Amino acid sequence: MNSTTLLPAMSVAAGLAVAIGAALGWLTTRLRADPDSLVERIDALLPQTQCGQCRYPGCRPYAEAIASGEAGTDRCPPGGDTTARALATLLGREPRPVDPSYGTSGPPRVALIDEARCIGCALCLPACPVDAIVGAPRFMHTVIESQCTGCELCLPPCPVDCIVMAPADGSLCSRDAATASA
Numbered sequence: 001m002n003s004t005t006l007l008p009a010m011s012v013a014a015g016l017a018v019a020i021g022a023a024l025g026w027l028t029t030r031l032r033a034d035p036d037s038l039v040e041r042i043d044a045l046l047p048q049t050q051c052g053q054c055r056y057p058g059c060r061p062y063a064e065a066i067a068s069g070e071a072g073t074d075r076c077p078p079g080g081d082t083t084a085r086a087l088a089t090l091l092g093r094e095p096r097p098v099d100p101s102y103g104t105s106g107p108p109r110v111a112l113i114d115e116a117r118c119i120g121c122a123l124c125l126p127a128c129p130v131d132a133i134v135g136a137p138r139f140m141h142t143v144i145e146s147q148c149t150g151c152e153l154c155l156p157p158c159p160v161d162c163i164v165m166a167p168a169d170g171s172l173c174s175r176d177a178a179t180a181s182a
Helices: 002-031 038-045 059-068 080-091 174-181
Strands: 109-115 163-167
Touching: 038 059, 038 080
Parallel strands: none
Antiparallel strands: 109 163
């Protein structure tokens, strides 16, 4: 190609990129979620663990179900009774404790992988709803503790049970997982 045909083609491509970028920017301002909507306020009270214990695929769908009256405010074990009370107060409903059929409430926890026992099967990677597990097939995996929500969804797929749950306060580290899982 010579410069006489390349320059106009690059100009057209750059012009299209600018036009598409401007259109997307404008759409973003028009389609932004209303922070004062009921669903947004409910979602803000939920712990964002995306654990699915409430029988919804994440906190946002659960918030939508609560807002529509399809679900109660007592289905979030990670949020505990504090979240259940806050949701009931927001909605003007009678506060109820977390229903134990959805799981038990407790202090925040994070997953730890016993690196010596990890076989690198990578089955835990797709199970993590927040991508807090890092690794590749046939290599050791680890958990980014600051991103882990403690949902426990990584536990069932692990074939060697090298993942343990630990207090989120940092009192255990990865090397302590070996002792905890033994």
